[in-house]
Amino acid sequence: MQSKSGAVDLIRKFQQLFKDLNQKQIAERLIKLVMAKPAVSRAVLVVDRDDQLIVETVGTSSSDKVVSLSRPMAQLQHLPADTIRQSFVTGKQWMANVADVESLTERDYLAGTRSILIYPILDSGKPIGAFYCESQEDVGSLIKAANDLETVWVFSTLLIRQLIEMRHHEEQAEKYRVAEQALWASETYLKAILYHSPTLIAVKDLDGNVILASEYYKQLMAVDDEEGYVGKNVFDVFPVELARELWQEDQGMSQATQNVESELEIMHKDGSLHTYLMVKFPLKDKSEKVFGICSICTDITERKQAEDALREQQSRLNYMAFHDALTGLPNRALFYDRLNHGLARAKRSGGKLVAMLLDLDRFKYINDSLGHDAGDLLLKAISQRLKECVRDMDTVARLGGDEFVVVLEGIHDIEDVGFVAQKILATISRPITIQGHDISTTVSIGISVYPDDGTQADELLKTADIAMYKAKESGKNNYQFYAEGMNASAVNFLLLENDLRRAIEQDQLTLFYQPQFDLQTDSLVGMEALVRWQHPERGLVSPAHFIPLAEETGLIVQLSEWVLRRACEQQKTWLKSGRYAGKVAVNLSPRQFRQANFPERVAEILADTGLPATHLELEITESSAMEHASETINMMNVLNQMGISLAIDDFGTGYSSLAYLKRFPIHKLKIDRSFICDVATNQNDAAIAKSIINLAHNMSLNVVAEGVEYDNQAKWLRERGCDQVQGFFYAKPMSAEQIEQHLVHGGFESDNNVVHLELA
Numbered sequence: 001m002q003s004k005s006g007a008v009d010l011i012r013k014f015q016q017l018f019k020d021l022n023q024k025q026i027a028e029r030l031i032k033l034v035m036a037k038p039a040v041s042r043a044v045l046v047v048d049r050d051d052q053l054i055v056e057t058v059g060t061s062s063s064d065k066v067v068s069l070s071r072p073m074a075q076l077q078h079l080p081a082d083t084i085r086q087s088f089v090t091g092k093q094w095m096a097n098v099a100d101v102e103s104l105t106e107r108d109y110l111a112g113t114r115s116i117l118i119y120p121i122l123d124s125g126k127p128i129g130a131f132y133c134e135s136q137e138d139v140g141s142l143i144k145a146a147n148d149l150e151t152v153w154v155f156s157t158l159l160i161r162q163l164i165e166m167r168h169h170e171e172q173a174e175k176y177r178v179a180e181q182a183l184w185a186s187e188t189y190l191k192a193i194l195y196h197s198p199t200l201i202a203v204k205d206l207d208g209n210v211i212l213a214s215e216y217y218k219q220l221m222a223v224d225d226e227e228g229y230v231g232k233n234v235f236d237v238f239p240v241e242l243a244r245e246l247w248q249e250d251q252g253m254s255q256a257t258q259n260v261e262s263e264l265e266i267m268h269k270d271g272s273l274h275t276y277l278m279v280k281f282p283l284k285d286k287s288e289k290v291f292g293i294c295s296i297c298t299d300i301t302e303r304k305q306a307e308d309a310l311r312e313q314q315s316r317l318n319y320m321a322f323h324d325a326l327t328g329l330p331n332r333a334l335f336y337d338r339l340n341h342g343l344a345r346a347k348r349s350g351g352k353l354v355a356m357l358l359d360l361d362r363f364k365y366i367n368d369s370l371g372h373d374a375g376d377l378l379l380k381a382i383s384q385r386l387k388e389c390v391r392d393m394d395t396v397a398r399l400g401g402d403e404f405v406v407v408l409e410g411i412h413d414i415e416d417v418g419f420v421a422q423k424i425l426a427t428i429s430r431p432i433t434i435q436g437h438d439i440s441t442t443v444s445i446g447i448s449v450y451p452d453d454g455t456q457a458d459e460l461l462k463t464a465d466i467a468m469y470k471a472k473e474s475g476k477n478n479y480q481f482y483a484e485g486m487n488a489s490a491v492n493f494l495l496l497e498n499d500l501r502r503a504i505e506q507d508q509l510t511l512f513y514q515p516q517f518d519l520q521t522d523s524l525v526g527m528e529a530l531v532r533w534q535h536p537e538r539g540l541v542s543p544a545h546f547i548p549l550a551e552e553t554g555l556i557v558q559l560s561e562w563v564l565r566r567a568c569e570q571q572k573t574w575l576k577s578g579r580y581a582g583k584v585a586v587n588l589s590p591r592q593f594r595q596a597n598f599p600e601r602v603a604e605i606l607a608d609t610g611l612p613a614t615h616l617e618l619e620i621t622e623s624s625a626m627e628h629a630s631e632t633i634n635m636m637n638v639l640n641q642m643g644i645s646l647a648i649d650d651f652g653t654g655y656s657s658l659a660y661l662k663r664f665p666i667h668k669l670k671i672d673r674s675f676i677c678d679v680a681t682n683q684n685d686a687a688i689a690k691s692i693i694n695l696a697h698n699m700s701l702n703v704v705a706e707g708v709e710y711d712n713q714a715k716w717l718r719e720r721g722c723d724q725v726q727g728f729f730y731a732k733p734m735s736a737e738q739i740e741q742h743l744v745h746g747g748f749e750s751d752n753n754v755v756h757l758e759l760a
């Protein structure tokens with residue numbers, strides 16, 4: 001028993017010993033005090049922290065170390081956890097030699113341990129901690145040490161309580177610090193968002209007072225004061241109409257279960273009107289009670305504009321897909337659509353429908369002479385006039401080129417159609433002023449009627465086409481109703497025009513070559529290029545058919561250029577191969593020949609193909625040469641000076657003026673086939689052929705007989721001194737490949753002055 005003063009000293013000593021220590025140091029010092037007993041080989045301080053047993057500190061004599069752990073006991077090994085836990089329940093000391101306790105295994109203590117002591121520390125009768133001690137001696141030594149540590153146990157109550165509280169405070173402080181940090185962070189984020197966000201963010205209470213607002217509001221509305229809208233009511237912020245709208249929306253929001261989106265237009269301070277996408281959602285407290293409304297508005301003006309532009313572009317594209325770019329009239333696609341709808345209506349109502357096909361007369365001539373711009377203006381003016389002639393419900397469409405179509409619906413009396421057609425004829429024929437010229441044009445109209453002339457769109461268009469051709473044939477500037485039995489060949493002729501246009505574009509044309517021979521030597525002296533058209537459905541179409549058509553439609557210029565270029569290319573190839581060094585003869589169309597820049601075009605083609613001019617011969621028919629004789633002479637002179645040979649084709653069929661003929665710088669006359677046909681039997685033909693031969697020779701020209709089919713014709717011609725021949729008897733026109741094969745295999749075989757062809 002200690003004296004009172006001794007006890008006071010002891011308290012002072014302990015106070016001194018534990019003064020200014022933190023909880024970790026307190027625990028360490030306590031363990032060190034226990035470890036001071038030699039019998040103790042390991043001491044562990046376990047405390048109850050919020051109902052969890054925590055190993056604070058461990059001291060081991062072998063390593064002479066005291067280690068702070070502060071870890072749950074359940075995580076540690078080499079401790080008799082259950083036994084320690086038990087002493088926390090009972091609040092009683094527990095000691096034993098390990099050998100005497102069956103429930104203990106070697107995993108529950110350190111190797112070498114012989115006895116164990118658990119000393120719970122009670123606070124108001126409740127264990128708040130326990131010292132667990134191991135000894136390498138028997139339990140008696142431990143008991144003795146425990147007795148010696150009486151003072152430590154006594155002070156431990158206070159110290160462990162202090163330690164637990166300090167820990168508790170520390171944890172609280174940490175929690176507070178973390179919470180404060182989190183609060184600071186979220187405030188910082190919020191401020192950053194509100195300051196930098198390019199959106200209108202606002203939080204309002206249920207009375208419409210703004211609690212939070214993004215800086216963007218201030219910029220947008222040029223608000224100068226620091227707070228911006230914060231603290232103000234929505235009615236103070238926005239114009240009354242907008243404020244009312246927003247207010248009503250907010251009222252609805254307090255019941256809303258999900259976000260509400262709407263679009264809103266706001267006038268910016270610069271006066272521009274912007275569209276915003278507004279997303280609103282209610283703010284709820286823990287009890288799910290709505291206490292405010294948050295709205296976030298994003299400026300979607302650009303997106304809206306882009307969408308509008310896209311929509312506009314889309315509708316423009318749609319418009320372009322169904323309208324003719326030049327006149328703005330429905331195009332072929334829309335026309336068919338309207339016609340089909342009209343036919344369906346007519347079918348339902350049992351009424352009539354009329355298709356009028358219109359083709360401008362002489363449009364190509366206008367286009368060629370005044371140019372495409374003028375042609376375009378004319379087409380525009382015509383479309384305008386056509387629209388004026390019909391009712392709004394009728395369709396006026398442009399099918400392409402100078403071809404228009406008018407569809408009339410709800411026709412009760414066919415005479416009305418004639419009246420409309422008359423009106424169109426009269427309206428179109430009024431002169432139109434274009435680029436300072438008064439242009440008079442007329443139109444030919446073909447009319448077909450549903451259901452009489454066809455029940456399908458294509459059928460109606462075809463019959464209208466036939467009728468239109470008939471109108472052309474009947475002198476143009478008139479209209480014709482379709483009637484059965486309208487000239488089929490004429491129709492063919494018309495339909496062929498479109499095909500020919502396509503043929504030129506799609507390369508369906510090809511050139512054949514017909515050899516020309518020297519009658520005296522049988523040698524190959526020339527090759528006439530003759531165009532061929534391989535029509536996909538009609539087969540081979542004769543140039544005798546399509547050349548006049550090409551002439552009439554103006555397609556001849558394009559066609560002739562193609563022929564000239566192709567023939568020059570071919571001749572150049574033969575020249576290069578050394579197989580044929582003569583000339584290639586090309587037929588000229590009158591229209592082509594009359595082009596002012598014709599010599600330049602020829603020079604260009606010669607330059608492009610690399611063919612020397614001396615290997616080209618141009619044939620012009622007698623009639624066409626004589627038609628504009630003085631221009632012909634000029635043109636021929638230019639071509640002659642370029643080194644090109646010139647021949648007069650079909651000689652004898654026209655009316656030649658000898659005065660002109662002698663002025664033509666030509667090299668050859670070609671006697672027309674019609675005189676050669678019966679030359680050996682018909683005296684008149686023989687006389688004509690003979691005089692042509694003499695005339696040519698007198699003018700120092702070569703003379704060629706065309707269309708030689710029989711031996712007797714060849715014989716007659718040779719005897720009369722004709723220079724050259726061309727005809728089926730010698731060689732038919734053939735492809736370049738066939739000519740090539742003859743040339744490769746030693747040329748054209750001759751027998752008794754007659755050339756026999758193997759491959760023709």
Ligand SMILES: Nc1nc2c(ncn2[C@@H]2O[C@@H]3COP(=O)(O)O[C@H]4[C@@H](O)[C@H](n5cnc6c(=O)[nH]c(N)nc65)O[C@@H]4COP(=O)(O)O[C@H]3[C@H]2O)c(=O)[nH]1
Nearest residue numbers: 530531543544547563587588589707708709726727728729
């Ligand atoms: N019955 C018969 N016919 C013979 C004989 N030998 C040649 N022919 C044919 O007579 C025509 C001669 O050509 P053309 O008088 O210039 O008459 C040509 C020419 O005026 C024109 N043509 C052909 N190709 C062209 C071309 O590229 N440009 C131009 N502008 N016209 C061409 O078409 C006309 C007809 O050409 P094709 O049908 O090729 O007819 C060719 C040829 O095949 C024969 O022994 N008997």
